[in-house]
Amino acid sequence: MVTLSEENYLKTIFHLGRHDKASVSTNAIAQKMETKASSATDMIKKLSEKGLVDYQKYKGVQLSENGRLAAISVIRKHRLWEVFLVNKLSFSWDEVHEVAEQLEHIKSEKLTLELESFLDYPTQDPHGDPIPDSNGSIPSTQKLLLAKVKQGHQCICVGVKDSSSEFLKYLDKYKIALGSQIKVISKEAYDESMTVKINDIQKTISKEVAQNLFVKTN
Amino acid sequence: MVTLSEENYLKTIFHLGRHDKASVSTNAIAQKMETKASSATDMIKKLSEKGLVDYQKYKGVQLSENGRLAAISVIRKHRLWEVFLVNKLSFSWDEVHEVAEQLEHIKSEKLTLELESFLDYPTQDPHGDPIPDSNGSIPSTQKLLLAKVKQGHQCICVGVKDSSSEFLKYLDKYKIALGSQIKVISKEAYDESMTVKINDIQKTISKEVAQNLFVKTN
């Protein structure tokens, strides 16, 4: 039995440890969870006793195999629910996260499987993030930040790095969505802004925007 | 802010006080909640302080207007989710309750409204129970127990009083469902069993069954 709070910690540890495989620090966990380091330490001990993380005092934590599977299961549910909210109910992509944070904790294997089937086995959520399958495998997609694309190249928007409501609303405002064709017209060295052509409309976007859009080159 | 546990107590008090408008006893609440009377007393005090129930020591509780609305909101969500599980995912009516017990606590007004719309504004759940509307009004349906129907009369099954998995599976086994036509052939005074014709098949059912099926006479 994994509690709701434990699930949230596991998810956070998973996301923090996703790229570099080094161990995750207590402070980093506390910061992401918007709690205090002492609370994180308490929870880490509990997760360690349950065999969900490997922990050495002062050296941070890493998910164990069971912990990894538990984290992925929660992320799977989160993303499936986000697809449901956008595709079946009329939520927009900036409204789904908060509700999915609640729905991801519903415990029913059958529900998850039936929901997945009802949604026709989606492979990614409304923000372009991959949906793990029922075995915990995460489909890999090669994507890069728009900021890395060279001048003159054409690409297609496949995801967002920042999925905050503010950023998503900014994208909506300028009709930038998953699937949008983007051509890099020019890049400004000074402030790392870039001029791009999106949906045949030319626009200059800031470094902040270019560093939070994932694209795939054609 | 009403906690998950408070919501469950409110729901229980609502159901216990549904028919007789007398106040609900501590013991009755504790029993339904599968907890101890002392725990119920603690919670009652908390609900009373929040203005959700009217409470006098040793005299039991009654829901206040706010408490009633909070309880109905939870029941509304419970029943809408049950409809979703049966109509959209392939759950059977004996599998939905446990999952709905979790889903009923998801807090999102928009989710509830969109779900209701997605389901085409159902007025009853898979067990024949009415679904409150967004204002908290509960559609009333005149129904009576099959046990009360006189010999020779024809009626139609419109709900179950006991919605336990065991009873629902029994009904499935004999192809008794909402909408089934039932004619009372004869009644046995000794054990209150009755012989009925359901879907053109004659069958004798026990008092237990007849007292847990709601019907509407034609």
Next chain:
DNA sequence: ATAAATTTTTAGTCTTATCTAAACTTTAAG
């Protein structure tokens, strides 16, 4: 290499929701 700064852990407290045991109130019998 030592001191200072930072990070992490521990100790002790708080809140929510639960429990047992004991005390108190109400109800039912005699």
Next chain:
DNA sequence: CTTAAAGTTTAGATAAGACTAAAAATTTAT
């Protein structure tokens, strides 16, 4: 009307999860 039984509340304890303040370990800087 008094006593026994049943129902209810209080007192004190526990577990989960969080917090503050203080101690300990590690890292960084002089």
